[in-house]
Amino acid sequence: MTSAIPLPEGVSEEEFLRLDRQICFSLHAASRAFNGVYRVVLKELGITYPQYLVMLVLWEQGELPVKKLGEYLRLDSGTLSPLLKRLEAAGLVRRERSARDERSVEVRLTEEGTALRERALAVPRRIFSATTFDVDEIRDLRDRLDRLTAALDEAALQDPTTR
Amino acid sequence: MTSAIPLPEGVSEEEFLRLDRQICFSLHAASRAFNGVYRVVLKELGITYPQYLVMLVLWEQGELPVKKLGEYLRLDSGTLSPLLKRLEAAGLVRRERSARDERSVEVRLTEEGTALRERALAVPRRIFSATTFDVDEIRDLRDRLDRLTAALDEAALQDPTTR
């Protein structure tokens, strides 16, 4: 089971558990704090944070099949299907079966959805000012997080159950 | 304060929206990737990631009222009540109304819950090796995230609609 991974830098397993508690809490808390600030700001746009993420992709990419959207956002249909229905109910997107592949569903912005972008332009600056980070620090943090995510995904692939 | 915030370093609002998309995605994705790796590792302990966070606190702090637990974890009773019930159903904790304050519920580890710590000691090292980060990088990231969370909480306090 617990194979021979060397203990780095003489850190004991007890210390590791404490550090683990800290990084778990920090990441979990940061994610939720971020989410919370967005919740407040996005309330006036009438959308949630995950819905905002979808809109960001659509504003950049234009129309997109659900599959592609899921790849960008790393979300599956179990999450996206109901979320997109809510966006459609809100009048921001339309969903249409692709003509050339009936399995696929194209998601595209409505007039209203496109127009929302103008109001959304004011959002990032407000979030940015809340962070007290400068642009370079944000970019740096982004890079570290991407590196972390890539490494974790890599590990998850090789690690069906035990290693 | 939402008064005249200057555009820093000549970053346009369009660029800001793109950067925002990036940092949002990065943080959201990192949080979920982390969650995913833990899900795999914790499956053999029979608990979820948020349940693991609760157990980490209990292993460090011993018995604790729900209120205190919520403060450590920044979670409210709406999240904790059902989660603790599941931990109780799993035989890891007991919940008992405090004798001296009948409003309060004390959460304490069972024998089984205490024993689980031994098996959990192996978890952090496996996660750590998955990150490919060294201990100093982890600590540094933790510090940045804590700083970010503190700043966001600060900003949220000043907004009329939170917590």
Add this chain to the structure above:
DNA sequence: CACCATTTAGTTGTGCCCAATTGAATTGTG
């Protein structure tokens, strides 16, 4: 052409997150 594996969305079930509300216990103040 017929058949089967794959691809794609959708559905279901479980768990988490948070806002808002409820109800009971406690505390503070007149």
Add this chain to the structure above:
DNA sequence: CACAATTCAATTGGGCACAACTAAATGGTG
């Protein structure tokens, strides 16, 4: 002491994340 405000846990309801499964369409192979 009486009673209003506060504290605390639980519940309800809406939304997200993910695993497992279903159903339909597509594509490859014999």
